[in-house]
Amino acid sequence: MAKQNINFDYFWRDYNEILPADAYPGGVDTHGQNVYVGLASVEEIPGVYPTAIRPGKTVVVPIDGRREASKFKQILLYTGSKQPERLKWMTSGAALLSSIPKSNHLILAGIEGRNRLYIGRQRDQGEIVIGKILTDDVNNVLMWYANDHTEASVSTYEILTYDTSVNVDFDIK
Secondary structure, X not given: OOOXXXXXXXXXXXXXXXXXXXXXXXXXXXXXXXXXXEEEEEOOEEEEEEEEEOOOOOOEEEOOOEEEOXXXXXXXXXXXXXXXXXXXXXXXXXXXXXXXXXXXXXXXXXXXXXXXEEEEEEEXXXXXXXXXXXXXXXXXXXXXXXXXXXXXXXXEEEEEEEEOOOOOOOOOO
């Protein structure tokens, strides 16, 4: 069993089409509905990849195009009512990843080949998209996402971080 890091106030839970109350919304779509941060895999390609979860819709993964997720799907959760303050979207881009403050830890969301994947978001035609940030080329770190029936990339995006400099008061009863 993996050890839980008690210093971080977020975790992943299996997603079975039921939205947990403590799910972390990654943004709002053009219809005003929350889009959630998720992880998923596909049957034919090993790995776990960041993706968007839209309740009531098929979960798709940006890997070699656009693929429907297999049975493995997880959703990002946070603990406590004040914890979302620590989860922050930082403006970044292909050559800006190193400019993120040291107090903001990138949230690891998977591995592709030998490269770490992180969680990114961007607007595409007014729609919020969540995708993978592939760190294979440190001078050109792109965000990849499922777009129609293909996999598209952008060089400017926001990356999800956990800010350890935020002080959060706990209300223990």
